[in-house]
Amino acid sequence: DDGQTTIAPAEIEKLFERFYRVDKSRSRARGGTGLGLSIVKDIIEAHNGQIVAKQSKIGGLIFTFKLPLQAKDS
Numbered sequence: 001d002d003g004q005t006t007i008a009p010a011e012i013e014k015l016f017e018r019f020y021r022v023d024k025s026r027s028r029a030r031g032g033t034g035l036g037l038s039i040v041k042d043i044i045e046a047h048n049g050q051i052v053a054k055q056s057k058i059g060g061l062i063f064t065f066k067l068p069l070q071a072k073d074s
Contacts, residue, residue, distance in 0.1 A: 007061070012053050016041045040065075 007015075007022050014020045019034040044051045049067040056062045 009055065012055070012061070015053055016051070 011022060015022070016037050017034075018038040020038075021032065021034040041051050044065050044067065047067055049065055051063065051065040053061050053063050
């Protein structure tokens with residue numbers, strides 16, 4: 001939860017897509033590759049968890065993830 005500028009609601013789900021970057025004007029020399037949140041989501045889902053992002057009331061985003069206490073039986 002932070003007070004930074006937020007992104008459009010339609011873009012929130014895209015945050016977890018590979019190579020997606022909110023700020024299209026950032027060059028790769030100064031910005032990321034757009035892989036970080038995609039990797040985080042893959043790891044959490046590999047452990048049968050979930051991750052979501054939503055807008056904060058004070059601006060910015062809130063990221064919430066849930067992991068099960070026990071692994072599902074196969």
